[in-house]
Amino acid sequence: MNTADDALVRLVYSSSIAPGVTAQAVTDIVRVSTERNRASGITGMLALDGTRVCQILEGPHDTVVALRHHSGRSSPLGRRRAWSEVH
Secondary structure, three states: OOOOOOOEEEEEEEEEOOOOOOHHHHHHHHHHHHHHHHHOOOEEEEEEOOOEEEEEEEEEHHHHHHHHHHHOOOOOOOOEEEEEEEO
């Protein structure tokens, strides 16, 4: 049986891109996030349409929850409007 420490979790969120964020800034954020997520055992996907972001993250429960709390702060990609967590 999985405990909270080793269970995998899927996190889905959407947000609006903050005004003034450039394509280069998004590229830089994606590059850095990809490196950090890979090192932390987190996988997922990111979709952008120019004004909105939708992301799915999967990984160890505690790691994804910590990332969620960190990402909940102000971000150049905008404030997170909706979170959905699946265990």
